[in-house]
Amino acid sequence: MTVATSQPGVPRTEIRKELVALLDSERVLHTPEELLVYECDGLTLHSRMPDFVVFPDTTEEVLQIVRLACRHGIPFLARGAGTSLSGGTIAAEGGIVLELSRMNRILEIDLENRMARVQPGVVNQHVTRAVEADEFYYAPDPSSQVASTIGGNVAENAGGPHTLKYGVTTNHVLELQAVFPDGEVYRLGTAAGDPVGFDLVGTFVGSEGTLGIATEVTVRLLHSAPAVKTLLAVYDSVSEATQTVSGIIARGIVPAALEMIDKNTIQAIEAGVYASGIPQDAAAVLLIEVDGLEAGIDRQLEEILEVIGSRQAREVRVAGSAAERKKLWAARKNAFGAYGRISPNYYTMDGVIPRSKLPEVLDRIESLGREYGLRMANVFHAGDGNLHPIILYDIAQDDAREKVMALAGAILRCCMDVGGTLSGEHGIGLEKREFMRLFFSEADLQVMERLKRVFNPDNLANPQKIFPMRRGCGEMSSLSEDSRDRLSRSEEDPEFVRF
Amino acid sequence: MESPAHPHPAGSTVAADLTPQCVHCGLCLQACPTYIELGKEADSPRGRIYLMQARQRGRLPVAGSFAEHISACLDCRACESACPSGVPYGELVEQAREVVEQQLKRPFLVDALRRYVFGWVFPSPRILRIHFHLLRLYQRLGLQALVRGLAALKLIPARLAGMERLLPDLRGRAAPVELGAIFKSNGATRFRVGLVAGCVMNEIFAGIHHATIRVLQRNGCEIVVPSSQVCCAALHAHAGITATAQEMAKRNIQAFEQASVSAVIVNAAGCGAKLKEYGALLAHDPEFSSRARSFSQKVVDISEFLDGLPALSPPGRLELRVAYDDPCHLLHAQRIGQAPRRLLQQIPGLELLELQYPDQCCGSAGIYNITHPELSMRILERKVEDIKQCGPAAVATGNPGCLLQIGQGLRMADLSHIQVMHPLEILDRAYRSESFGNGRNPD
Numbered sequence: 001m002t003v004a005t006s007q008p009g010v011p012r013t014e015i016r017k018e019l020v021a022l023l024d025s026e027r028v029l030h031t032p033e034e035l036l037v038y039e040c041d042g043l044t045l046h047s048r049m050p051d052f053v054v055f056p057d058t059t060e061e062v063l064q065i066v067r068l069a070c071r072h073g074i075p076f077l078a079r080g081a082g083t084s085l086s087g088g089t090i091a092a093e094g095g096i097v098l099e100l101s102r103m104n105r106i107l108e109i110d111l112e113n114r115m116a117r118v119q120p121g122v123v124n125q126h127v128t129r130a131v132e133a134d135e136f137y138y139a140p141d142p143s144s145q146v147a148s149t150i151g152g153n154v155a156e157n158a159g160g161p162h163t164l165k166y167g168v169t170t171n172h173v174l175e176l177q178a179v180f181p182d183g184e185v186y187r188l189g190t191a192a193g194d195p196v197g198f199d200l201v202g203t204f205v206g207s208e209g210t211l212g213i214a215t216e217v218t219v220r221l222l223h224s225a226p227a228v229k230t231l232l233a234v235y236d237s238v239s240e241a242t243q244t245v246s247g248i249i250a251r252g253i254v255p256a257a258l259e260m261i262d263k264n265t266i267q268a269i270e271a272g273v274y275a276s277g278i279p280q281d282a283a284a285v286l287l288i289e290v291d292g293l294e295a296g297i298d299r300q301l302e303e304i305l306e307v308i309g310s311r312q313a314r315e316v317r318v319a320g321s322a323a324e325r326k327k328l329w330a331a332r333k334n335a336f337g338a339y340g341r342i343s344p345n346y347y348t349m350d351g352v353i354p355r356s357k358l359p360e361v362l363d364r365i366e367s368l369g370r371e372y373g374l375r376m377a378n379v380f381h382a383g384d385g386n387l388h389p390i391i392l393y394d395i396a397q398d399d400a401r402e403k404v405m406a407l408a409g410a411i412l413r414c415c416m417d418v419g420g421t422l423s424g425e426h427g428i429g430l431e432k433r434e435f436m437r438l439f440f441s442e443a444d445l446q447v448m449e450r451l452k453r454v455f456n457p458d459n460l461a462n463p464q465k466i467f468p469m470r471r472g473c474g475e476m477s478s479l480s481e482d483s484r485d486r487l488s489r490s491e492e493d494p495e496f497v498r499f
Numbered sequence: 500m501e502s503p504a505h506p507h508p509a510g511s512t513v514a515a516d517l518t519p520q521c522v523h524c525g526l527c528l529q530a531c532p533t534y535i536e537l538g539k540e541a542d543s544p545r546g547r548i549y550l551m552q553a554r555q556r557g558r559l560p561v562a563g564s565f566a567e568h569i570s571a572c573l574d575c576r577a578c579e580s581a582c583p584s585g586v587p588y589g590e591l592v593e594q595a596r597e598v599v600e601q602q603l604k605r606p607f608l609v610d611a612l613r614r615y616v617f618g619w620v621f622p623s624p625r626i627l628r629i630h631f632h633l634l635r636l637y638q639r640l641g642l643q644a645l646v647r648g649l650a651a652l653k654l655i656p657a658r659l660a661g662m663e664r665l666l667p668d669l670r671g672r673a674a675p676v677e678l679g680a681i682f683k684s685n686g687a688t689r690f691r692v693g694l695v696a697g698c699v700m701n702e703i704f705a706g707i708h709h710a711t712i713r714v715l716q717r718n719g720c721e722i723v724v725p726s727s728q729v730c731c732a733a734l735h736a737h738a739g740i741t742a743t744a745q746e747m748a749k750r751n752i753q754a755f756e757q758a759s760v761s762a763v764i765v766n767a768a769g770c771g772a773k774l775k776e777y778g779a780l781l782a783h784d785p786e787f788s789s790r791a792r793s794f795s796q797k798v799v800d801i802s803e804f805l806d807g808l809p810a811l812s813p814p815g816r817l818e819l820r821v822a823y824d825d826p827c828h829l830l831h832a833q834r835i836g837q838a839p840r841r842l843l844q845q846i847p848g849l850e851l852l853e854l855q856y857p858d859q860c861c862g863s864a865g866i867y868n869i870t871h872p873e874l875s876m877r878i879l880e881r882k883v884e885d886i887k888q889c890g891p892a893a894v895a896t897g898n899p900g901c902l903l904q905i906g907q908g909l910r911m912a913d914l915s916h917i918q919v920m921h922p923l924e925i926l927d928r929a930y931r932s933e934s935f936g937n938g939r940n941p942d
Binding site: 029031033034036037038040041042044055081082083099101102104121123125144146147148268269271272273274334335336337338339340341344345346 | 519520521522523524525526527528529534538539540541546549550553558559560563564565579580581582583584585586
């Protein structure tokens with residue numbers, strides 16, 4: 001542990017005093033001991049401690065904190081549940097983290113107009129919970145939905161299994177209230193309907209906190225489908241499963257969800273509390289759901305069963321009850337969290353490929369894993385070609401980090417070769433920024449960056465996210481090298497000791 | 500910073516690093532009552548595990564944040580029911596508390612009080628009883644009224660007054676079950692079982708013991724209450740006082756071995772969870788490890804035991820709207836959720852209601868309501884609100900701490916008309932109502 005030496009910039013103690021004056025001391029975390037747990041999120045490959053974590057309760061407080069940060073040139077970013085898989089809530093350059101977990105009120109539910117206005121810290125699943133008695137729900141359903149917040153979902157444009165038919169977060173946000181780095185609050189979009197003029201909601205959703213901080217989100221609510229059928233198809237070969245997926249898509253059928261789970265993942269799930277009786281010796285299973293009106297549902301199911309019948313599935317189970325359906329989905333959605341049973345660490349990728357290429361890409365990924373000597377698992381949204389290759393590793397091994405990043409690069413190049421892209425729903429964050437150049441030209445990146453600068457001219461809102469560092473392509477930057485300290489820590493600031 | 504490589508004393512359970520199983524996914528966050536209240540990462544299971552890892556790696560001292568956040572955990576283990584990776588959080592937090600216990604310097608008086616209570620009172624049923632006699636005297640002589648009067652005048656520190664308010668009314672309670680007693684079965688004896696008398700259970704809730712004994716007798720059991728048993732030491736283990744906990748566990752194992760029973764029956768969820776973990780508590784003890792394992796295998800919660808019988812002697816009619824509340828250490832630590840509900844449903848006339856969040860902690864959590872009164876009350880308020888919305892005539896829950904805590908919460912919210920009962924009291928009442936034939940309360 002070393003005491004940081006004096007650097008130019010604003011004295012940290014001054015900032016702390018101002019923050020405490022705005023909120024109160026209980027809502028300003030400033031000691032390294034308290035900040036430690038905020039150094040990373042769902043992605044543990046990177047870490048960097050913020051200088052402060054603050055807990056605002058209102059839009060006004062968020063506004064005042066952002067003004068303070070901008071006045072002093074301090075970076076800031078919002079954090080909800082910290083489940084980002086791309087390092088979206090890591091304070092890459094230190095600064096202030098606005099923890100919005102306490103801004104978790106549902107402000108308004110308007111069933112007649114099918115919308116809900118919520119604060120950003122509301123947990124995704126709690127929106128559905130508030131309206132399900134009336135047979136409504138909020139459609140985007142990321143696997144993290146039991147914990148992740150609407151604010152984070154908006155920042156990352158979160159997806160989920162059911163986005164195959166219903167679309168991702170951006171398709172379900174009607175209106176936003178957000179605090180921008182110019183120190184003002186604006187409303188984007190309109191709850192009444194499609195955006196008028198520029199689609200600023202579309203611009204903001206998925207901008208990963210680089211444009212500002214959403215403080216109110218008006219989301220669309222959907223009426224639950226009258227009929228739902230869920231089935232599990234069990235395969236002895238991965239390629240038979242992927243061929244089935246391609247077959248279903250080629251027929252023009254749009255299931256509500258079409259998920260694939262491979263053997264390693266099945267074994268991780270079935271060892272735990274979310275076990276749902278999926279055969280552990282299966283090479284892969286497909287979890288398929290169709291929904292709609294009672295009238296056409298059996299026809300949809302039959303068509304899918306026909307495709308499955310043309311491939312070699314070992315077994316097909318149709319869930320007989322709502323409870324059974326729920327259990328299958330719980331198994332699927334907790335898959336990410338279950339990898340601790342089979343590996344000390346894991347890294348989730350998020351590449352997207354054309355669905356017709358599924359069989360060859362999965363083969364290629366498997367052989368890449370062997371080549372790099374790393375175990376792999378797969379659980380993904382097969383229906384929209386959104387892969388989640390999971391690299392299993394042990395950070396305690398010396399070269400683990402380098403090997404993992406090299407394999408990740410190879411997998412993304414493979415996605416690029418077949419005309420795919422690098423992220424479906426997890427965001428770019430810190431994690432994939434260096435791979436942006438594989439998919440975008442310098443000019444493409446510049447146009448995005450120019451847009452960012454319109455809203456965030458001093459690059460204080462969640463810096464270092466999305467855009468590659470200005471250096472050689474493909475080279476992973478480590479945070480310690482890139483991070484600039486913008487706050488000075490003097491010897492009279494005894495609390496600041498770097499771990 | 501102090502050395503992280505703290506040497507483990509003999510008999511310590513702090514051994515293997517169990518934290519790598521946590522993959523930092525965060526799916527536990529909303530299962531955690533303290534995270535729900537405070538919204539702070541360090542007060543979530545994931546955050547606490549991160550602190551444990553940081554301490555192990557020498558990045559964090561024990562005193563300060565670490566000790567504070569580890570002690571703010573309810574140890575309700577709801578996160579274990581949510582964790583897809585099966586992180587043994589209960590074990591982890593008890594290990595962390597052992598470290599805090601060994602390294603943290605407490606003020607002299609607090610330390611002396613802790614030593615006295617944990618080291619002298621709880622390990623001895625006799626000394627414990629003397630204290631409860633004193634307490635009864637305090638209430639009978641009207642001293643309590645006096646103290647509460649002084650508290651109202653703010654002449655007593657608020658914290659102390661708050662603790663005083665938690666005292667259950669001991670006047671007119673059933674007499675404790677005598678240690679060493681044997682109760683014959685009604686009719687043919689099918690099982691010879693042992694009853695865990697416990698500490699607080701027998702002093703405050705002896706009525707539940709008597710109900711349990713009557714229900715077991717009715718179902719063909721002969722019940723032995725081994726005389727040399729002591730408190731189960733769950734409070735000690737939760738507080739990180741491991742060595743004393745191990746000694747007490749050994750005494751209980753011996754007591755029940757001598758009783759030669761086929762099952763060790765416990766009607767307090769917190770005690771049951773700890774008794775089932777004796778195997779782990781004494782895993783490194785050469786003399787007791789295998790004896791502890793076979794003891795733990797015999798331990799059954801009363802609801803689990805009755806639910807597992809081929810057929811329950813049919814209870815009589817009891818018209819009662821009952822909401823069942825899952826004690827954390829029954830649901831999350833022992834994974835028993837359906838057995839008590841099934842038992843209640845066998846009572847004709849009883850309407851079983853579901854709370855919206857039956858699986859959330861009530862904030863009692865052993866002595867948490869004493870160590871963290873403010874947070875405990877905030878968590879309790881949620882429970883009371885849930886019960887209020889549900890509107891039952893009675894709440895059933897099988898753990899002494901929860902019975903006291905929920906009872907107090909309902910009183911404070913002017914909902915005293917809702918009874919708080921152990922499921923076995925309800926079952927017992929149903930059996931006894933038979934002789935009245937009308938489902939009315941026989942008491």
